[in-house]
Amino acid sequence: MSIIKAPRGTRDIWGEEIYLWHKLEEVVRLLASSFQYQEIRTPIFESTELFARGVGEATDIVQKEMYTFPDKGGRSLTLRPEGTAPVMRAYLEHGLNITNPRVKWFYMGPMFRYERPQAGRMRQFHQFGFEAIGYSQPACDAEIILIAWLVSKKLGLENLSLEINSLGCNQCREEYIKVLQDFLGKEGKNLCANCRTRAEKNPLRVLDCKEETCQEVFRSSAFPVVQDFLCGECERHQETLEEILRELDIPFSLNPYLVRGLDYYTRTAFEVKTGELGAQDAIAGGGRYDNLSSALGGPPVPGVGFAAGMERIILLMSKKYEPSSLAEQPLFYLAPLDIPGEGALLQLASSLGERAIPFYLEFADKGIKYHLRKAQKMGVGTVIMAGGEEGEKGEFIWKDMSSGEQRSMSKEELLARLGEERRSAEDS
Ligand SMILES: [Zn+2]
Ligand SMILES: [Zn+2]
Structure with a gap:
């Protein structure tokens, strides 16, 4: 029998890479908490109709890329391909448009699209996003852009640039x-x-096309540019946003071809890019979606937000960070010399666990040589052994890995010593 592998387009995230994810998640949560955007966790699957209406029938996502299946009750369900439609669904379902019309939310989690898997593009991928619903002010567009900008900055990504456009109302x-x-x-x-x-179906989508022949058409001087069609209010919205961005010192350029792939966008559309990998890579993209609520059968509700693909950011981070440097190193390696030693060290583990001191526990089926080699490989400063003659006296052996010095100590002395080690580790 052959072993079972993860489905095509999915992967395990494990080993040292996980530290990069923790770091990214930490930065997202820190900014969310700083700007007071509350986390919302919507279901992984939703009614298919939500995306048909909220993303748009004519989009590639709905036409080709959704994981849609009937459940045993005959309902058509879809694994979420993006986060904004579910967030707006939740807003309307909980009646917030009446009880608490202005909300600031963020989300983070897996999304699903049936695409041809390639480097950096998975069928199960991850996004985080920030959404401000109930706000129509251009200053709120600026707040959303600022958050996307700060996430990138706090991750140390360089050569950041911002492109904006207006899609009108x-x-x-x-x-x-x-x-x-x-x-x-x-x-x-x-x-x-x-x-x-x-x-014919969705002309704005044409502007996304990367084909050289189409690009040439866009470059023609007769090409109609959306900016020339903005009404007075849309123009003022755009000008105010630009003014705030200048005050925030966020450099931006106008990109009339920036339309985003989704139907519900109105007015502001933007992308934050980095030149970190040579070419300009989009890190985050978003915009205003004043039509989304109505598309879902709700009353008109303005909103603005962005989403960022986490796999892409992790790839960028992996060029900057040594993942192991982000890991929490154990302070102690617990090496039992025999079966009673295992019991003694588990008691010690209980005290360490209660104090949330990081340690690594091995077992007595391995000899002392194995333990010391492994402790050294893990970069642990102190090995604590239990068992043998000392064990019979109720004592432990403390071995300093850098000096090689070792001595036996009572449990009380050991616990006092652990506290000191913890404090000095925190200070350094
Ligand atoms: Zn307009
Ligand atoms: Zn084309």
């Missing part, structure tokens, strides 16, 4: 889409096959 966007559709219709023969279909 229901009024001005309709006009733009009409003109864009006309233009794309005329250019049809120069577009790739994908874009010819998209141009």
Whole structure:
């Protein structure tokens, strides 16, 4: 019988890599707590309709990439491909639009998309995101951008840049889409096959296309730029945001092709990028989604947020950090010399555990040579042995790994000593 492997497009996160994840999660939580965004944990699966309505029927996500399945009751369920629609679903379901219309939330967890797996793109991947719902002010767009910016900065990522665009509102966007559709219709023969279909169903998506032929079409001087179609209010929104960003010293550039893949975005769209790996990589992307609530059958509720792919950030972090340097090293290695020694060291482990002092416990089926070699490999400063003659006297052996010195001590002396070691480890 062959062994069973993790499904294609999924992977175990383990070994030293986990320390990078802990570090990233810690930075996200620290900023969330600083800006007082509360964590929300929505279900891993939702009704399929939520994403059909909230992400958009014409998007690649809904058309090709969702893990959709009937449950035993015949309901169509989908593993969440993104976090914003579930968050808005929760907001409406709990009646917050009536009881507490302004909320600031963050989430973190696995998402699922059926895509061709490749480096940095998994079928189960992870995102964190921040969402401010009930806020229509451009200053709130700026707060969201600032958080995305600070996460990247606190992780030590360099060469950061910000690209922004405005997609307009229901009024001005309709006009733009009409003109864009006309233009794309005329250019049809120069577009790739994908874009010819998209141009009819979801013309904004065309701007995402990386095909050289399509890029050339976008560069033509006749290409209609969304900025030229903004209504007065959308223009003011954009100007205010730009002003705040300048005051915050966040350098940005306008990218008229930045539209995001999802249908519910309005006005601000943005991406934070880093030049860390040579080419500019997007770390986080988001924007305003004033149409999402209505798309889900709710009343009009403004909102703005961003999501960031954690795998991509982990890859960037792995070039900067030595993962083991982020790990908590055990202070003590507990080496039993015989079976009674195991019992004595487990009692000691109980005291260490209660004080949350990190230690590593081995067992007596291994000899002293094994223990010392392993302790050295782990970089542990002190080995505590129990058993043998000292064990019969109720004593332990304390061995300092750097000097090689060792001496026996009573349990009371040992516990007093542990406290000191802990304090000096904390001070250093
Ligand atoms: Zn407008
Ligand atoms: Zn194309």
